[in-house]
Every structure is written in structure tokens, then in C-alpha cells.
Amino acid sequence: MAKATFQIFRGDSAGGQLKEYSTEVGEGMVVLDCIHQIQAESAPDLAVRWNCKAGKCGSCSAEVNGRPKLMCMTRMADMPPDQPIVVEPLKAFPRLRDLVTDVSWNYSVKKKIGRFKPRKPDVADGTWRMQQDDIDRVQEFRKCIECFLCQDVCHVLRDHNKHEEFSGPRFLVYTAALEMHPLDTDDRIDSIKDEQGIGYCNITKCCTTVCPEGITITDNAIIPLKERVADRHYDPLMWILRKVGIADGEPSK
Amino acid sequence: MQFRTVAAVLPDGARSESEYSDTLLVHGNCAEFLMSETTTHEHDVLVIGAGGAGLRAAIEAAASGLRVGLICKSLLGKAHTVMAEGGVAAAMAHVDDRDSWRVHFADTMRGGQYLNNPRMAELHAREAPDRVRELESWGALFDRTPDGKILQRNFGGHRYPRLAHVGDRTGLEMIRTLQDHGIHQGIEVFMETTVVELLKHGDRVSGCVAYDRDRGRLHVFRAAAVVLATGGIGRAFRITSNSWEYTGDGQSLAYHAGADLLDMEFVQFHPTGMVWPPSVRGLLVTEGVRGEGGVLRNSEGKRFMFDDIPDNYKAQTADNEEEGWRYCQGDKDARRPPELLTRDHVARCIMREVKAGRGSPHGGVYLDIAWIKERVPNGQEHIKRKLPSMYHQFKELAGIDITQSAMEIGPTTHYIMGGVRVDAETQMSSVPGLFACGECAAGLHGANRLGGNSLSDLLVFGKRAGEFGAAYAKANGVPPLDSAAVQAAEKRILEPFERADSGESPYAIQKELQDFMQDLVGIVRRQDEIEAAVTKILALKKRAANVGVDGHREYNPGWHTALDLQHLLTVSEAIARAAALRQESRGGHFREDYPEKSKHWGSVNLTVRRGEDGNMVVQEQAVVAPNDDHKAIIAEMG
Numbered sequence: 001m002a003k004a005t006f007q008i009f010r011g012d013s014a015g016g017q018l019k020e021y022s023t024e025v026g027e028g029m030v031v032l033d034c035i036h037q038i039q040a041e042s043a044p045d046l047a048v049r050w051n052c053k054a055g056k057c058g059s060c061s062a063e064v065n066g067r068p069k070l071m072c073m074t075r076m077a078d079m080p081p082d083q084p085i086v087v088e089p090l091k092a093f094p095r096l097r098d099l100v101t102d103v104s105w106n107y108s109v110k111k112k113i114g115r116f117k118p119r120k121p122d123v124a125d126g127t128w129r130m131q132q133d134d135i136d137r138v139q140e141f142r143k144c145i146e147c148f149l150c151q152d153v154c155h156v157l158r159d160h161n162k163h164e165e166f167s168g169p170r171f172l173v174y175t176a177a178l179e180m181h182p183l184d185t186d187d188r189i190d191s192i193k194d195e196q197g198i199g200y201c202n203i204t205k206c207c208t209t210v211c212p213e214g215i216t217i218t219d220n221a222i223i224p225l226k227e228r229v230a231d232r233h234y235d236p237l238m239w240i241l242r243k244v245g246i247a248d249g250e251p252s253k
Numbered sequence: 254m255q256f257r258t259v260a261a262v263l264p265d266g267a268r269s270e271s272e273y274s275d276t277l278l279v280h281g282n283c284a285e286f287l288m289s290e291t292t293t294h295e296h297d298v299l300v301i302g303a304g305g306a307g308l309r310a311a312i313e314a315a316a317s318g319l320r321v322g323l324i325c326k327s328l329l330g331k332a333h334t335v336m337a338e339g340g341v342a343a344a345m346a347h348v349d350d351r352d353s354w355r356v357h358f359a360d361t362m363r364g365g366q367y368l369n370n371p372r373m374a375e376l377h378a379r380e381a382p383d384r385v386r387e388l389e390s391w392g393a394l395f396d397r398t399p400d401g402k403i404l405q406r407n408f409g410g411h412r413y414p415r416l417a418h419v420g421d422r423t424g425l426e427m428i429r430t431l432q433d434h435g436i437h438q439g440i441e442v443f444m445e446t447t448v449v450e451l452l453k454h455g456d457r458v459s460g461c462v463a464y465d466r467d468r469g470r471l472h473v474f475r476a477a478a479v480v481l482a483t484g485g486i487g488r489a490f491r492i493t494s495n496s497w498e499y500t501g502d503g504q505s506l507a508y509h510a511g512a513d514l515l516d517m518e519f520v521q522f523h524p525t526g527m528v529w530p531p532s533v534r535g536l537l538v539t540e541g542v543r544g545e546g547g548v549l550r551n552s553e554g555k556r557f558m559f560d561d562i563p564d565n566y567k568a569q570t571a572d573n574e575e576e577g578w579r580y581c582q583g584d585k586d587a588r589r590p591p592e593l594l595t596r597d598h599v600a601r602c603i604m605r606e607v608k609a610g611r612g613s614p615h616g617g618v619y620l621d622i623a624w625i626k627e628r629v630p631n632g633q634e635h636i637k638r639k640l641p642s643m644y645h646q647f648k649e650l651a652g653i654d655i656t657q658s659a660m661e662i663g664p665t666t667h668y669i670m671g672g673v674r675v676d677a678e679t680q681m682s683s684v685p686g687l688f689a690c691g692e693c694a695a696g697l698h699g700a701n702r703l704g705g706n707s708l709s710d711l712l713v714f715g716k717r718a719g720e721f722g723a724a725y726a727k728a729n730g731v732p733p734l735d736s737a738a739v740q741a742a743e744k745r746i747l748e749p750f751e752r753a754d755s756g757e758s759p760y761a762i763q764k765e766l767q768d769f770m771q772d773l774v775g776i777v778r779r780q781d782e783i784e785a786a787v788t789k790i791l792a793l794k795k796r797a798a799n800v801g802v803d804g805h806r807e808y809n810p811g812w813h814t815a816l817d818l819q820h821l822l823t824v825s826e827a828i829a830r831a832a833a834l835r836q837e838s839r840g841g842h843f844r845e846d847y848p849e850k851s852k853h854w855g856s857v858n859l860t861v862r863r864g865e866d867g868n869m870v871v872q873e874q875a876v877v878a879p880n881d882d883h884k885a886i887i888a889e890m891g
Contacts, residue, residue, distance in 0.1 A: 012807065028530020028651055040760050044811035045804035049328075052496045054536050055649075056425065057331040072532075073649060096467050097808040104444070107329060107436075115437045116392035127386055129401030135394045139419065142394060142426060146330055181392065 004076065005084040006034060008046065012097045018086065025076045031087065032060050032071035035099070047098035055212060058147030062099050063088045068149040068210045090152040103148055109167050112195065113175055118183040134182045141177035141221055143213045146170065150207035150217060156200045166197035169207035169217050176221035179228070193229045198222070291471040291743060293734075296322035296441065297726040298719070299460065299476035301448050302503065304332030305424070306691025306711035306718070307482030308431035309384075313719025314480070315438040319726055322474060323435075324443045324463060326483075326498045330432045333484050333496050334711070337424025338539060338642075339408055340416025341712070342705035343381035347402045352413040354378040358883070359890035361706060364410045365670070365699020366840045366850070367887075368516065368858055371879040372677035373697045377706070377713050384712035385417050393430040395419055409540060409596070410703040412890075421539065421642045427708060446472065448502065449816055450742040451479065451510040451687070454732035458510060458687040462742040466813065469806025471743055475734055477726035480680075480718045481507060481689040482711075485669045486520075486824045488763075488817075491771035492535040493666035494526055500817040501824030503693030507673045508823055512682040514861040515695040516671030517824070518831035519841040521702055522776040524599035526665025528617035533650045535665040538620065538643060540704070542660075543592045545639050546581040547622040548574075549603065550659070551611035557618075558591035561602055566594055578628065597701060600664040601843055604777050607663065617663030623656055632656070664776050668707065670698040670841060671831070674860060677877075679721035680714055683862075686725055690718035696877075700840025749802040749815040756801020759815035762793055766821060774829050779845045783833040790826045797822055827861045830871045834859060 004025045007018040021038045032050055039046045050060040053072045060071040065079070065086050079085050093101040122128045150169040156162045167175075175192055178184050192198050205218045215221070231238075241247035298314040300307045303325035315321040325332065344357040357378035362369055385403065389395065395417045396404040405414045419426040436442075445466040452460045452473075460475040483503030487495025508514055525538040543549075551557050562570050570591050571577040577590025592599065603618050613619055622640070626632030633656040637644050640655070647653045647660060673682050673689035675696060680688045691711040698706065749756065773786040797819065802812045837851040838844050857873040864870040879887065 026531060028532055030532045030650070033532045039810060044758065044760065044802070045809045047808035047810065049808075051327050051331050051498065052333070052336055054336065054533070054646075056422075057327075057335050057496070059328065059331050075650070075652070077652065097805075100467070100808050102467065103328065107444075110433070111436050116433070118390055118392075121390075126390075127402070128389065130394075130397055131401055132397040135397065139394055142419075142429065143422065144429075145335070145425065178392075181394070184392075 004034065004079070006038065007084045007086045008035070008038070008099070009088040010046070010098055011095070013095050016095075016098075018088075020084065029076045030072055031064055031069070031074040031076065031079075031085070034076065035071060035087065047096070047100045049100045056145060058145035058212075061090055061147045061149050061152065063090060063152070068152045070147055070149070070212050073212060090148065092152040092154070092158045093148075105163055106146070106148055106151065106168075106170065109171050110174060113167075113171060114178070114186045114188050114191065116178055116181065116184055117186040119185050128183055130182050137220060138177050138180050138182075140215055141173050141180075143215055144170065144173055145213060147212060149210045149212065153206045153210045155204070155206070162197065162200055166200040167195070169201070169222065171196060172198060172201070172225060173215060173217055173221045176225055179225065189228050189232050192225055193233060198226055198229055201226070291473055291739075293473040293475065294322060294441075295475040295731060296320045297476065297731065298322070298478045298480065298722045299474050300324065300480045300482060300719070301461065301506070302326070302332070302482035302484060302691070302693070303329055303442070304334040304482065304484055304691065304711065305427055305431060305708065306715035307332075307480070308428065308435050309712055309715030310480045310482055310688075310690055310719035310722065311440045312431065312435050312438055313716045314723040314726075315440050317720075317723040317727070319723050321438075321440045322443065322476070323440050324446050324448060324474070326445070326447050326502070328444050329442055330428055332428060333499060334424045334428040334708075336494070336496070336537075337427070337708055338421040338537070340406055340418030340423045340705050341381070341385055341427065341708035342408070342411060342415050342703065343385045343417055343709055344378060344413075344415060345382045345385065345403065345405065345417070346413075347398055348405045348414040352415060354382075355886050356412050356890060357381070357415065359886050360411055361697070361703060362699070362887060364701055364703040364706075365697075366701060367699065367855065368839070368876055369699030370677050370696035370877045371883040372877065373714075375883065376677065376717070377697055377710060380713045380716075381709040384709065384716060388427065388430050388712070391430050391434040393426055395426070408704045409593075411705065416705040423708065427712075443472070447813065447816065448506060449746050451506050452735060452738055452742075453510060453684070454735060457685045457729070457732055459732040459734065461506070462739060462746070464746060464816075466808050469809065469812070471746060473734070473739055475731055477729055477731045478686045478688060478722040480722045481673060481687070481693050482691045482715065482718070483693045485692045486821075486828070487666045489766065489770050489821050489825045489828070490666040490775065491767040492526060492528070492663070494523060494535050494537045495666065501820045502817075503689060504672050504827070505820035505823035507682055507684070507687060507689060508827065508861070508863060510684050510687060511863060512684045512687060513674040514671065514827055515674035515858055516699070516831075517669070517827040517861050518835050518859060519670035519698075519700050520666060520828060521596065521668040521670060521841045522600045522664040523667035524596055524603055524664050525620060525662040526667075527647075527651065527660070528613070528663045529615040529661050530651055536646070536650070537665065537667070538646075538660060538662050539640075542620060542622055542640060542643055543590075544581065545622060545636075546578060546625045546628070547592065547620050548590070548624065549592050549599075550619045550621055551606045552613060552618075553611055555611075557606050557611070558594070558599070558602055561605075562591050562594070563598060570594065595701075597841055597843065600776050603662075603664055613661045615661055617661045619659040620662045621659035623658060626656070668692065668702055670700065670702050671695045671828075678717070680718035681721060681725070686729065688718040688722045688725075690714040700842065746816065749800050749812060750806075752799060752801030753803045754801065756799050757796055759797075759800040759802065759811060759818055762797050762800065762818060763814055763821065766790070766793055766825060770825055770828075774825075774832055777843055777845050778832055780833065780836075783829055786829045787826065787833065790822060790829060794822050826869055830869055831859045831861060834871050
């Protein structure tokens with residue numbers, strides 16, 4: 001057993017500061033274990049959001065030594081020794097208390113995205129037929145546990161606060177899963193450009209780097225959506241054809 | 254939809270019937286509490302719990318055009334359903350056309366050792382396929398068969414491949430599908446809100462009192478019908494695969510409102526949970542490891558499962574290691590290795606080794622898959638390919654490479670078969686207007702649940718609870734509010750703050766409870782130990798009434814723990830008292846002092862209710878008799 005020193009943000013929406021705690025670290029412990037131990041030993045009112053403690057629910061997101069992480073999957077053995085471990089709340093969302101932020105904005109963004117609209121069933125009994133090959137890429141997107149680490153690391157939200165204009169990587173992945181769903185019939189291209197503000201993304205791939213599910217957010221979800229938007233709105237040949245009335249402006253999905 | 258409740262601080266005269274603020278006087282020194290605001294909400298159907306069952310119930314109730322509220326203890330989409338891996342059982346017969354609802358019914362009854370409610374088992378088996386197909390129409394993407402249908406896999410106790418699945422993350426797919434569909438149904442969602450008490454009007458339920466985590470404000474919910482969908486009780490034990498939310502809220506709320514509980518002695522301990530490091534103690538290790546040839550060994554290196562093979566399984570179990578290995582390689586003539594006996598039996602054998610001093614350093618035994626490298630070419634890659642999530646789980650969390658060394662595992666509290674007693678058709682409890690579905694309800698699984706039957710349970714009976722809850726609400730309307738009861742509940746909720754200096758820490762009581770429940774009412778039970786546990790629970794109840802909490806009301810985990818204690822203590826007492834009475838061994842309930850099944854106990858369920866004097870009463874009740882059709886199926890296939 002060795003003692004580890006933590007600097008944990010204590011405070012609320014009005015402000016706060018890092019406060020120092022130390023606790024014994026046993027074999028195999030993760031950062032969330034240390035937070036719980038500190039809670040039980042010396043800070044019973046230390047606020048932290050968590051649920052499954054198995055990397056499956058995406059609740060315990062925080063910034064550990066400045067990096068967005070699930071605290072339940074961040075092992076103490078991987079932390080640099082002899083240095084205090086700094087644990088802070090996500091920066092892209094309003095602080096509630098200590099390590100807990102108000103992530104409700106994400107839920108309101110999702111609600112505005114056009115819902116799944118399936119084509120008519122393929123078979124008289126009301127069911128569909130799909131090949132595994134055709135759903136593999138959507139299944140990758142659907143691994144998302146909504147931890148919002150990708151939202152937190154995205155400079156458009158984190159540094160520029162474009163929450164009104166940009167839905168963030170999580171919801172581009174969500175929209176990609178709908179757009180690429182073999183059964184879906186809705187067309188979200190215009191809203192991806194206008195409401196979701198996909199143009200703000202300049203593909204720095206930070207979101208892909210922090211995704212605990214290993215979803216290739218930028219390459220597999222965002223770039224294909226950007227291409228669809230570009231095909232419709234920025235293709236110069238199509239623009240001319242539309243201008244002169246040879247083509248109508250609504251390419252089918 | 255409203256995602257975060259906003260304290261309604263309305264000027265006088267601006268109060269509406271449905272939403273008003275109430276000034277609450279609390280006898281305390283802290284000025285912060287003197288002017289607490291309580292917000293009142295009104296719905297036709299109020300669903301408590303937003304895992305698979307609660308979401309499905311809310312969607313169904315909203316489809317009838319009623320006002321529906323959905324209370325989640327966590328953020329939306331984080332409930333325990335996300336943890337489910339294997340799949341959802343539904344006799345769609347996509348992989349084996351011999352499957353049908355009748356076979357599924359027979360499998361479920363056999364697995365539950367015939368203490369199940371046969372009508373629930375029938376409805377479940379009949380309706381599960383439609384509920385799964387419905388998810389596909391809402392966007393779920395299950396793995397596919399070569400001809401493009403939903404793929405189904407084998408699982409313990411299911412005669413044919415029956416589990417629709419998405420790799421090993423089926424629960425996530427289901428809850429996300431229900432969530433993404435549900436947010437467009439006009440349901441009012443209250444995230445991170447915890448219910449502390451149900452309210453009644455006469456015999457009927459009339460709503461509940463709750464608090465929100467982020468600000469610690471109190472809320473009164475008025476409703477014509479209340480659906481409980483709060484999940485399980487795993488946090489009553491030290492070692493569990495369940496998340497922090499699983500504190501038995503629904504069972505306890507129903508009990509205190511006067512409803513009957515059923516089958517509370519039947520808790521499922523999964524044989525293989527991680528035991529080390531502490532951070533992941535209890536985390537599930539899938540049955541698939543043993544299916545791929547993983548073996549259980551004690552500290553002496555012995556495969557102890559060969560030592561105790563029950564007589565009724567001898568004919569179908571391998572008696573030597575070689576045959577067991579051939580079975581895992583798909584040899585249809587070989588019998589299954591004893592590691593793949595039923596969950597309850599394997600768990601008990603592990604406990605026996607640990608108690609005999611042949612356990613691993615951290616109180617488990619060894620599960621070894623690395624050994625198969627002797628048998629298969631390129632074994633290391635083979636293991637990684639067959640068990641990707643297990644490889645990842647041990648590598649990330651334990652720093653153990655399962656292709657090189659054995660895993661340390663032990664039984665973990667996984668599921669409760671018992672819960673609120675409900676009507677098979679409507680899911681209504683013995684309290685009018687109060688419904689329950691999913692893990693917090695009882696009846697479908699009897700003495701033991703089959704893997705895959707919980708995800709189908711929550712879809713089938715979630716839908717039914719929503720449907721019949723809505724019908725009840727339409728017929729009966731929202732009853733008046735008992736303001737005296739509201740005030741008493743509010744006072745009780747805030748009391749721990751008044752004892753900030755004098756009261757005991759809630760964490761200490763919770764830990765003590767978990768420790769002795771694990772040791773005395775766990776996987777192997779004995780009369781004297783169970784009775785000792787009951788005595789300890791009663792003592793803890795007194796201490797829990799005096800816990801103190803320091804600090805503020807915003808997101809204060811100490812306060813939340815203090816309030817969860819009531820639920821944990823209530824369900825623990827119900828489990829212990831029922832376990833003390835059932836003097837036989839069956840399914841999840843194993844009595845060292847009564848190791849056999851008995852005819853008498855096979856004919857009764859145990860109900861738990863609050864007696865007139867306020868004390869807990871446990872009574873025998875004859876099992877629900879199967880009808881002629883059920884009997885015919887059981888005679889043919891059971």
C-alpha cells in the first residue's frame with residue numbers, strides 16, 4: 001500500500017478550487033475507487049456521478065490530469081507516481097457540484113434530431129431482412145455509451161462554447177447511425193449542415209482519441225456525413241446545374 | 254419533454270392545481286432548510302425506474318395519449334439494463350425451427366423449479382417474439398443470420414438457440430433503442446430523481462415523494478397509477494454485479510405501501526464474478542469462458558467440479574477431463590464438463606472449496622482458460638478471438654492476461670427472482686393502482702431465472718404494466734393528495750441533516766449490512782446464521798433511524814446513502830425472513846441444514862407483507878396452479 005495525493009475540484013457553479021486529499025492505494029485500484037475511499041474517509045459530501053463501475057454506462061466521466069476519462073477505467077497503476085493526481089469535472093458543461101456537471105444539454109440536442117423512420121417491412125409478417133455486412137458499421141456507432149467525453153474534448157464546445165450551433169461528435173455519431181441504418185428513410189442532410197453545424201468540425205480527431213469504446217468517430221461517422229453535406233450543397237457542377245434549372249436540388253438519400 | 258426539473262418558485266396567486274410550491278417548515282438549526290420549496294407534479298401514469306422495463310412501460314402508457322412521467326434514479330439510459338450481455342430470449346425459431354413458445358414455457362418452468370406463476374411464464378413465452386421484433390422497428394440492430402433474420406444463440410437452460418443478441422452488449426442496444434424511441438413520445442422525464450415513499454389515498458396509490466440529486470429539492474408526484482420498475486437488490490450484499498442504484502427501492506416502496514412481496518428468498522448468485530482487484534469485485538465473468546473450455550481449479554490445482562455431480566445430472570455430465578474438453582470442441586457424442594452444471598450448483602461448489610481452505614488468496618477459486626493453449630494451435634490468438642470482452646476486461650481492470658494466467662473468481666450476487674407480487678395479466682400489485690414489472694416484480698422466474706429471460710421479461714411485462722396502468726388511470730382518475738402524509742415524508746427525508754453532529758455515518762451501516770448479508774444470508778444458508786442476520790438487521794434499523802449527514806443538499810452522496818438505507822434494510826429483512834422459513838434447498842436458495850428439495854415446499858410460495866402491528870409477516874401461499882394446457886406441456890417436455 002502506498003499513499004497517493006489527489007487534488008480534487010471542490011465547488012459549484014459559483015466557483016471552487018482544487019483541494020488536496022491523500023488516501024492509501026491498494027493493488028488494482030482505479031481512480032473512482034480512490035474517490036469513493038476519500039468520500040468514506042474524509043469527504044462524505046464529495047459529489048461524484050457513477051453507476052456501473054464497469055465501463056459500460058458512461059456516467060463517471062471526469063478530467064484526470066487534464067485528460068477526459070472514465071474514472072472507473074483509469075487505473076492508479078497507470079498514473080505517474082510521486083505527483084498529485086488532479087481530478088476535475090468535465091469542462092464543456094456547467095458545473096453542478098464538485099465532479100458532477102449538468103449534461104442535460106446533450107439530451108435536448110438528441111431530441112431535436114429526426115427520429116428513426118423505417119421503410120415498409122420487407123415481409124408480409126411485418127419484419128425486415130438485413131445482412132450482417134450491411135449493419136456492421138452502424139453497430140460500431142451503436143457501441144456508444146454516451147459518456148460525453150468526445151463532447152468534452154471537442155474544442156468547438158470546450159473552448160468556443162458553440163453549444164447553440166454545433167451538436168458535437170456524439171450527436172454526429174448518433175446521426176450517422178440513423179443515416180446509415182439500412183432501414184431508415186429520413187433525410188437529415190440539411191439539418192446536419194444547418195442545425196448540427198457539422199462545418200465547425202475541422203477533423204482534429206480528438207474525439208476519436210478519447211472514445212472509451214474505440215469508435216472511429218471522425219473517420220467513420222463525421223467525414224462521411226461531411227461528404228454527404230458537401231455533395232448536396234457544395235458540389236460546383238451540381239450547383240451550376242441547379243442554377244440553370246437542369247437538376248433539382250434534392251438528391252435522393 | 255422536460256429533462257431537469259426546475260423548482261417552481263411561483264408568486265402567490267400563480268399556483269396551479271398541478272404545480273404549486275409549498276413552504277415546508279423543518280425543525281432544524283440550518284437556515285438553508287427553513288424555506289424549502291417542494292414542487293408538485295401531476296401525471297396519469299407515473300413510472301418509477303427507467304431501465305428496460307420502465308422505459309417500455311412509459312412508452313406503452315404514453316401511446317394511449319395519457320400524461321406520463323418517468324423518474325430515473327440516474328441519467329436517462331444509464332440504468333442497469335446496459336450491463337446485460339448475453340441476449341434476449343424469444344422463441345422466434347430463426348435458427349432452429351423446432352423452437353416454439355411451448356418449449357420456451359417448459360424451459361422457464363423447469364428452470365424455476367415449478368414455483369413460477371405458469372400464466373406469467375406462458376404470456377412471457379408467447380409475447381417475447383413480438384416484443385423483440387418491435388424493437389427492430391424502433392431501430393435496434395441485432396446480429397443477423399445468413400438469410401438476414403435476427404440471429405439467436407444458445408444459452409444455459411434453453412433447449413434451442415433462442416437469444417437474440419448484439420455481440421456481448423445486448424442490454425445497451427435495448428436500452429438505447431427504448432430511450433431513443435421514448436424521447437419522442439411526449440413522456441416527461443425526471444433524471445437523477447429518487448423516490449423515497451409512496452403516497453396513498455385510502456387503499457389506492459396516489460403518487461410519491463421524491464428528491465432530485467442535483468439540487469436536493471423535494472418533489473411530490475401525483476398520479477392515478479404508479480408503475481414500479483426499479484430493478485434489483487444487489488447492493489444489499491458485499492459482492493455483487495449490480496450497480497449502486499440496486500438498493501431494492503421498488504420492493505421496499507411497495508412493501509411499505511402495504512403490497513405483498515413474493516419469493517424474496519430466491520436470490521441468484523452467479524458463480525463467476527471477479528474477486529480481485531477490489532475495484533472490480535463482483536463484476537461478471539461470462540459463462541462463455543467455461544463454454545470455451547475454461548476450467549475451475551482450487552489452490553491445490555485440482556478440478557474440484559468432478560467431486561460433486563448431482564445424481565440427476567450424472568448421465569449427462571462428463572466423468573473425465575478428456576470428455577469435457579471434447580464437448581467444448583463441439584463433439585456431439587461427448588457430455589458436458591461439470592463446470593457447465595447449473596449456476597446455483599457451480600456457485601455452491603466454489604463456496605465449499607473456499608470454506609475448506611482451498612481457495613485463492615482473495616477468497617475465490619481459479620478459472621483457467623490459458624490451459625487450452627496446450628490443446629489448440631495458436632492458442633493465445635484463439636482465446637482473444639473467442640472472448641474479446643473478457644480479455645479486455647481482465648487486461649484493463651486487473652492487469653491480467655487471461656491467455657497467460659488464471660482468473661481469480663467467486664460467486665457474485667446477480668439477480669433477485671422475488672419481488673412485488675403481481676397479477677399475471679395486468680402486473681397490478683395487491684395495492685390498487687400500483688403496478689410492478691421487470692426485476693422488481695416476481696412470478697415469472699420462480700426459484701431460479703434462466704439467462705436471457707430477464708431482458709424478455711422486462712419487454713413483455715413492461716409493456717403490460719404500461720398498458721394496464723394506463724387503463725386503470727383512465728378508469729379511476731388522479732386521487733386527492735394527503736398533505737399530512739406528504740409533510741411527514743418530507744420531514745423524514747430531511748431529518749438526517751439535523752443530526753449532522755450527533756448521528757452515525759450511513760456508510761458504516763451500509764457496509765455492515767452488506768458484510769453480514771454476504772456471510773449469513775448468502776449462497777449457503779443455515780438456520781442459526783439466517784436468524785442471527787435477522788437480529789442484526791433489526792438492530793441496524795434502529796441505528797439507521799439515527800444516521801446523520803453533513804453538508805448541503807446538492808448532490809450529497811452521504812444523504813442519498815442515508816435514504817437508500819431504509820430500502821436496503823427492508824429488502825434484506827424480507828430476504829432473511831423468507832430464507833429462514835423455507836427449510837429446503839431449491840434454485841437460488843440453498844440450505845446447508847436442509848440440502849434436499851421437499852414436496853411441501855415445492856407446493857408453496859412465500860409472501861411477505863407488513864402486519865398490522867408494523868412488523869414483517871411471512872406466509873405460505875399455494876403456488877398458482879397450472880391449467881390443463883400447461884400441465885400437458887410440462888408432462889411432454891418438462
